[in-house]
Amino acid sequence: MDVNLVPLLPAVQVLVTALVVTLRDLFIKDGESRGVLAFYSLVGLGLAAAEVFFLLGGRQEGAFNDSYMLDRFALFFALIFILAAALTILSAIDYVRQTGMREGEFYALILFATVGMIVMAAANDLMVFFLGLETMSIAVYVLTGMWRSNGRSSEAAMKYFLMGAFATGFLLYGIALIYGATGSTNLAQISAYLLDQPSEWPVYLIGGGFLLLIGFAFKVGAVPFHFWVPDVYEGAPTPVTGFMSVAVKAAAFAAWARILLYKLSPLDNDWVFPLWIIAIATMTLGNLLAITQHSIKRMLAYSSIAHAGYLLIPIVVGVEWGGLPLLFYLLAYSFMTLGAFAVLTSMTEGDESKDGYSDFAGLGFKRPFLALAMALFMLSLAGFPPLAGFTGKFYVFRSAVLSGHLNLAIIGVLNSLLSVIFYLRVIVAMYMEEGGAAGKSFRQAPFVYIAVAIALLGTIYLGILPADALDWSRRAFGSLE
Amino acid sequence: MDTASFIFYLLATLLVIASLLVVFLRNVVHCAMALVTALLLIAVMFVTLHAPMLCVLQVMVYAGAIMVLFLFVIMFLNPGALEQQRGLWWGFGTLLAMMLAGVLVPLVATSDLPADPVAATELFGSPEMLAKSLFSDYVLPFEIASVLLLVAIIGAVVLAKREN
Numbered sequence: 120m121d122v123n124l125v126p127l128l129p130a131v132q133v134l135v136t137a138l139v140v141t142l143r144d145l146f147i148k149d150g151e152s153r154g155v156l157a158f159y160s161l162v163g164l165g166l167a168a169a170e171v172f173f174l175l176g177g178r179q180e181g182a183f184n185d186s187y188m189l190d191r192f193a194l195f196f197a198l199i200f201i202l203a204a205a206l207t208i209l210s211a212i213d214y215v216r217q218t219g220m221r222e223g224e225f226y227a228l229i230l231f232a233t234v235g236m237i238v239m240a241a242a243n244d245l246m247v248f249f250l251g252l253e254t255m256s257i258a259v260y261v262l263t264g265m266w267r268s269n270g271r272s273s274e275a276a277m278k279y280f281l282m283g284a285f286a287t288g289f290l291l292y293g294i295a296l297i298y299g300a301t302g303s304t305n306l307a308q309i310s311a312y313l314l315d316q317p318s319e320w321p322v323y324l325i326g327g328g329f330l331l332l333i334g335f336a337f338k339v340g341a342v343p344f345h346f347w348v349p350d351v352y353e354g355a356p357t358p359v360t361g362f363m364s365v366a367v368k369a370a371a372f373a374a375w376a377r378i379l380l381y382k383l384s385p386l387d388n389d390w391v392f393p394l395w396i397i398a399i400a401t402m403t404l405g406n407l408l409a410i411t412q413h414s415i416k417r418m419l420a421y422s423s424i425a426h427a428g429y430l431l432i433p434i435v436v437g438v439e440w441g442g443l444p445l446l447f448y449l450l451a452y453s454f455m456t457l458g459a460f461a462v463l464t465s466m467t468e469g470d471e472s473k474d475g476y477s478d479f480a481g482l483g484f485k486r487p488f489l490a491l492a493m494a495l496f497m498l499s500l501a502g503f504p505p506l507a508g509f510t511g512k513f514y515v516f517r518s519a520v521l522s523g524h525l526n527l528a529i530i531g532v533l534n535s536l537l538s539v540i541f542y543l544r545v546i547v548a549m550y551m552e553e554g555g556a557a558g559k560s561f562r563q564a565p566f567v568y569i570a571v572a573i574a575l576l577g578t579i580y581l582g583i584l585p586a587d588a589l590d591w592s593r594r595a596f597g598s599l600e
Numbered sequence: 601m602d603t604a605s606f607i608f609y610l611l612a613t614l615l616v617i618a619s620l621l622v623v624f625l626r627n628v629v630h631c632a633m634a635l636v637t638a639l640l641l642i643a644v645m646f647v648t649l650h651a652p653m654l655c656v657l658q659v660m661v662y663a664g665a666i667m668v669l670f671l672f673v674i675m676f677l678n679p680g681a682l683e684q685q686r687g688l689w690w691g692f693g694t695l696l697a698m699m700l701a702g703v704l705v706p707l708v709a710t711s712d713l714p715a716d717p718v719a720a721t722e723l724f725g726s727p728e729m730l731a732k733s734l735f736s737d738y739v740l741p742f743e744i745a746s747v748l749l750l751v752a753i754i755g756a757v758v759l760a761k762r763e764n
Contacts, residue, residue, distance in 0.1 A: 134747060141754065183740040231751045238744060250744040254751055261755035267763065277757075502620045 123182040126189035128174065129167045129197050130237040133204075136163025137230035140493060144223025147162040157212050157566075160226040164205045164233075171197050178599065183305055186244035193241035194444060195375040195591065199453050200236040203366035204229050209570040210461035211358035215572035217467055218356065219439025220265045228265075231364065232258035236370035245304040249372055252290070252338075259367055263355040279448050286337030287591045289330045296327030297418040306382040313385040320386070331379060332394070336372035339427045352420035357467070360416065363468045364423040364452045364499025372430060381599045384438050394435045396410070398527065400459075402428030402534040406455070407543045416463060416474040418541055419456075422500060423536040425538060426452055432515050432527050440522040442596030444514040446590055451499075451507035451581050455529040458574025459496040462489050466568040479545060480552035490549045492571045499578050500534045507581035514589070607648055615641045628692065640662040697735035704748050 140156050140163075147153055171194050181188045189197075208226055215222050235258065237249030260283060264276025298304050300321050301312040313320070331342065338349040339487060352360045380387075405425030412418040430448055433441030466473045483490040499506035519528035579587055601609075618641060621634035639662045646655040723729045734742055 184737065186740055221758060224754060227754065228751070228758070231747070231754070234747065235751075239700055244741075245737070246741045250741055254744065254748045257748065257750050257755055261751075264759055267759070347659055520741065 122178060122552045126180060126182045126187060126241070128170045129189075129201075130169055130234050130241070131193045132167040133163060133201070133237065136160060136167070137227045137234065137511065139163070139528070140223060140230065141227045144227070146503060147223075154212070156223050156226050157208055159288050160208050161205055163230065164175075164201050164208075168198060168201045168205075171201070171453045181243060184305070186247050186305060187238075187241050187595070188243040189241045191595040192373075192446075193237070195595035196240035196369060197237045199369050199450060200240070200366050201459060203362055203453055204233045206461060206570045206574060207358050207362040207366075209566045209573075210361070210464045212456075212566045213358075213564040213580045214356065214358055214464050214467055219268060220356065225262070225265060228258045228262050232262070233366070234524070235318050235372075235513070236366055238435070239370045240373040242374070243306045243377075245297065245306065245378070248378065249290065249294060252374070252397070253287065255367065255370060256287070259359070261365060262359045263314065263475065264350060266356045269354075270546075271354040271355075272356060275351045276553075278347055279351040279355075282337065282351075286334050286344075289337065290334030293327045293330030293332075295336060295414070296323045296330065300324035300327065306378065310382045313383065317385065325386060325389050327377070328383055329390065331383075332390055335375045335379065336369055336397060339375070339430070340424050340433060341427050342404045342424065343397075345401065345405070345424050345427075348424055349420045350419055352423065353414065353417045355417065357460060357464040358480070359455050360420070361464070364458050364460070368430075369449050369453060370421070372434075372445065372449060375434065376442070376596075379598060380434055380441065381438060387437065388583045391435060391437075394431065395524075395527065398428050398431035398435050399530050400428075401425070401431060402531060406534050406537045406541075409538070412541070413476060414474050415476060415479065415545060419459060422541070425458065425534065426456075426496060427501075427532060428534070429512065429515055432501075432519050432524075432531060435526060436518050436522045440518040442509070443589065443593045444518045444587050446592035446595055447581075447585070448511035448515050450579075450588060450592070451511035451578070453509055453575035454574050454581065455499040455506070458492060458509075458571055458578060459500065461567055461570040462493040462496070463576060464580050465489060465564050465571075476544060477552075480546045480554055481549070483550040489571060492575045492599050494549065495575060495578060497545050499582065501539045501542040503581075505582045507578045507585075510582055510585045608645075610649070611641055611645050615645075629671075632670050632674060635670070636663055636667050639667070650720060653678065653725050653727050702711055 136159065140159050143159065144153065144156055147155075155348045174189060175191065175194050179188075179190045179194070207229055210583040211225065211229075215225050230257045235255030236252070236253045239248055239255060242248035242251055260276055260280045263279050264273050266272035292303065297309065300323055301309045303309055303312070352364065355363065379390075402425050405421050406425075406430055409418050409421035409425060412421060430445060430452070432444035433448070435441075436444075463474055466478060479493075482493070495506060499508035500514045504510075512531070516531050517526040519525070519531065615638055617732060618634050618638035622631050622638060625631045639658065643655045643663065644659060646652075668687040
């Protein structure tokens with residue numbers, strides 16, 4: 120067999136960084152500053168990003184009997200994960216100190232989760248995919264429960280763990296059935312089998328595909344498998360919520376795109392209709408429930424469900440039209456959501472989160488930059504031009520129209536209009552109301568500002584000059600061939 | 601009847617009895633013990649099928665680790681309060697078991713397995729074979745699994761360590 124370790128480089132880089140952070144943490148005495156750990160993490164992520172760019176220039180190839188393919192698609196997602204991890208760590212530095220969580224393990228677990236995500240996106244074998252998924256999930260379960268003095272954090276961790284274990288069961292059973300039908304866990308061989316004997320598939324192969332579908336729907340929080348999302352997102356420490364709603368979702372969509380949308384695409388006749396229903400239900404229910412929320416964090420949780428619905432449109436649309444909008448929208452979504460959660464993270468007072476609408480009242484005058492950034496993130500999430508969210512939605516709805524799913528595009532647009540209600544409410548609170556609790560004793564948190572600024576730049580850049588990113592998304596999805 | 605079949609039917613009878621005891625005994629600890637017996641009997645069956653590696657794994661993983669976990673949970677939950685009750689759940693369990701039987705029996709009956717036993721190669725099921733496969737074809741999943749376990753250990757420590 121060929122031993123080619125080069126494609127493992129970015130994942131191993133992040134893994135080594137995580138190990139260094141874990142070990143270095145042991146040599147820092149209690150009470151001393153642990154800022155150096157965040158610095159190590161960011162340097163490690165920066166190196167990993169540099170390696171991704173280096174590999175983008177070279178020839179992308181598989182490793183370990185093609186069970187691991189670091190193609191452009193995987194590299195694209197690796198960059199999203201690295202970006203999400205870096206922005207999460209940046210915005211968490213002050214938060215972790217204020218809430219008294221264990222700093223070293225916090226950064227290390229973010230990095231470990233990132234390793235799992237990179238493996239998931241590059242996995243060309245169902246077994247490798249599953250192990251990557253579990254590495255990511257276990258790290259995120261623990262991150263959710265890391266704020267141990269807060270009961271809701273522990274509750275969220277327990278719920279997430281039980282629901283996640285349930286979803287894992289579906290995925291694993293689906294993988295077992297597909298292995299039973301095709302005799303391989305390698306996606307290339309499964310795909311070859313499907314093309315080799317068209318439409319003479321045993322029932323349990325299709326059943327296995329459906330179980331995978333349910334497992335993925337759980338992981339991205341699509342209706343009707345969404346009920347864990349609001350409680351978990353609300354209870355988790357705010358930076359972790361941002362990380363979950365961007366990186367974990369992107370990782371699940373990466374695996375979904377590679378495995379179900381692409382490699383198992385001969386089977387998709389059977390699941391286009393159920394997916395169509397899931398997409399519409401996810402968008403509509405997410406937006407409707409988001410309107411009724413009083414906490415911005417919870418509103419963002421429902422908004423993240425709604426965005427999972429928009430992201431399902433390209434998946435319903437299929438390989439031919441769906442690839443580019445899916446990848447581009449995920450990139451745009453990453454910037455605006457990470458930014459919104461970074462602002463929300465800065466609204467912590469002592470060890471208490473201030474995330475109600477009333478806490479944001481008057482923020483526009485107390486913290487002009489943060490409020491302006493938050494306003495732009497909200498507008499972008501709602502899909503106003505010329506921001507990233509608009510460009511992303513434009514290509515998503517365009518793909519639906521071009522492929523003949525006009526109804527999906529119409530429902531998507533109506534949902535976007537609906538979402539304006541609750542996104543604008545944040546802006547109204549910040550600029551037209553007075554006397555919020557947060558912001559008074561709010562400390563200067565320089566790192567949060569850096570994270571917000573990066574996310575803001577990305578949101579505006581992708582909105583005004585999307586050509587490079589679009590081209591990049593197209594080529595990334597094209598590399599799955 | 602030759603010796604091999606005799607041993608098989610003996611083991612199978614004992615296995616069915618042990619499994620029935622798991623279901624019908626009233627004391628939960630006794631049930632767990634009956635389950636250990638059943639799992640050990642399966643391990644012996646693997647030996648008669650020339651799969652020593654599976655036998656050792658069966659004892660280590662199922663009769664060992666998983667049973668210890670079972671017993672731990674039973675101890676935590678106060679076994680006295682856990683006398684089996686045959687209410688609604690009993691009926692539900694019976695229904696599920698019958699559904700499973702309804703799937704498995706036709707599946708085995710209609711599958712085209714060879715009528716005569718097929719001789720396994722000499723190395724089949726041996727530790728050498730497993731190790732070769734694990735460290736060549738499956739070396740990447742093996743290594744990722746080690747990362748996974750490390751993350752789980754760190755996570756367990758983070759969540760369980762006493763705060764200062």
